[in-house]
Structures are given as structure tokens and as C-alpha cells.
Amino acid sequence: MSIKLMSLNVKGLNSPFKRSLFWKEALNSKGDIVCIQETHVCQRNPPKISHPRFQQVLLSTYNKKKRGVLIAFKDTLAVSIHQTYIDPQSRFIIVLCSINNIDYTLVNLYAPNRRQKAFFTKLFKKIKEVKRGSLLICGDFTILS
Template identity: 35%
Template sequence: MLKVISYNVKGLNAPVKRHSLAAEVQRLKADVVCLQETHFKRLAHPLLRIRNFNTQYHATGPTRAKGVSILIRSNVVFQLHRKISDPRGQYLIPICSLNHKIYTLVNVYSPNTEQLSFIFGVLRRVSLVATGSLLVCGDFNYSIDPLKDIRSPKILIPTKQIFCSIDSPPPFPFHLRC
């Protein structure tokens, strides 16, 4: 069983934030770490020195905004089959083997506006390439239950509708009846 954690880190350019993240990841004994809002600039990001996490993938934009990363623990048997990376740094989709099982990992950092159309677009793209078990992580900037979220507009769109609205839903590890 893999232990996966996902964090919106709200920027990792400060060494103290990278150190705190490393301590938390080690404490939780995570195997896969999905990070959103890393704020790394393309080709100028610092190396995330987290012990036993030598496999790292990053999607960065042209500025120090957005950004997603996926880190894989060294003791996980890993093989990358394909990687799709958003040039704006808002999603990263590696199709890979983790401990000899095929996964499509999706790490998303959704914009603050037009979240649903963004999510639909990413899921459409995923549906074209998804292989094995699908694991979706991220910060969707969208509330599953807007009635309980005081910061959210009170527009209720059921989560099921999000996944059923694309032409060909991706293969979910559970049954989703649309």
C-alpha cells in the first residue's frame, strides 16, 4: 500500500519552508508527495533536498507563481512511462509504475476563477492517456460542499457531475454511475 500526501505549500522559495516540508514528509512516512503552488520559476527552482526522495518531477511556469511537483520515495520501485507537464505549471500527469503497478497520477493546481472549466479540461486530457489506477491530487480551488465553505460562492455542482460531464470519463478505481 502506498502512502500519498498532498499539500498546497504556498511557495517553497524560502529555505525554512523547504526544511519544514522535508521534516513533515519524513514524519508522515509518505511514499508519494504531491505539492501545489510551489512558486518555482522555470529552470530556476531550488533542488528539494528531502532525504530518500531522489525522484522528483516539476511543472513550472514562466514566473514565480503556480507550480506543481510530485516526489517519489527512493524505496518505491518506480518506472516512468510518460509525463505530461503543463507549461503554465498548473498540472503534472506522470503515467508510471509504482511497486510494479501502473498508475496515472494527476497533480492539479486549479486557478482561482473558472475552476470547473479548467478541471474539465484536465480531466479530458487525462481520459485520453489514463492507464492503470487513477490517482488525482491537488488544490482545485473549489469546494465540494459550498454550503459549508464560508469562502465559497453558494453554487452547488455535485462532484459526480464534474467527473461525469466529460465525454469519456477516465477509468476510476471505483464505479461511478453517470
């Protein structure tokens, strides 16, 4: 069975209209795992980001309406989440999971514009420490020359 992974930079999910558009796009593109960057969801009063077809949604929030990543799993997948690592700066989520009885390490990242070397060094060190099964990395890498 193949799994379709979808990755989008949405530049904010605070508006109900924008969340509705996002879920429609996820369903229309037939994504099984949806990775979103720049959710801009604030820790203090996060909106409800859910959908009946995506039963498991992992969200990182920040203390301001900026940054943020999300991973959503479609209800057609047999997903078992073993461990989740959420960056306190809301730049990445690492999920150790089994999908259809196969182990994966799934990473969704939103790289910063500055201090990229330090960010990627920290991220890859953490991945190396916890990785289990096949590694899937998606996100907005914001590579600057």
C-alpha cells in the same frame, strides 16, 4: 503493500528553510508519494528541490513565482516513470508510472480561481486520453460556488 499518498499546499518553496520544513513533514508523515501545490518556483532560476530519500522529483515551473506543482517519490518504492505531462500554465502534472509493478496514472493539480470549468474540462480530457492503470488524483481543487 500499501502506498501512502500525501498532498500539501505549501504556498512557496523558494526559501531553503521552507524546503527543509517541507521535507521534514514528508518524512515525519511517512509519505511515499508527496504531491505539492503552489510551489511558486520560477522557470528562470529554480532552487534545488531534492532530498536523498526522494530520488525522483517532478516539478512544474511557471514564468513568475506563482502556481506550480510537484510530485516526489520516496526511494523505498520501485517506481518506473513511463510518461509525464506537465501543464505549460503550471497547474498540473500527469504521470504514467508503474509502482511495484502496478500501473498508475497519478495527477497532481492546482486549480485556478477563475475559469474552473474550462480548466477541469481540459484536464479531464487529457486524463481520458492518456490514462493507464489505476487513477490517483490529488491537489488543491479550489472549488468555488
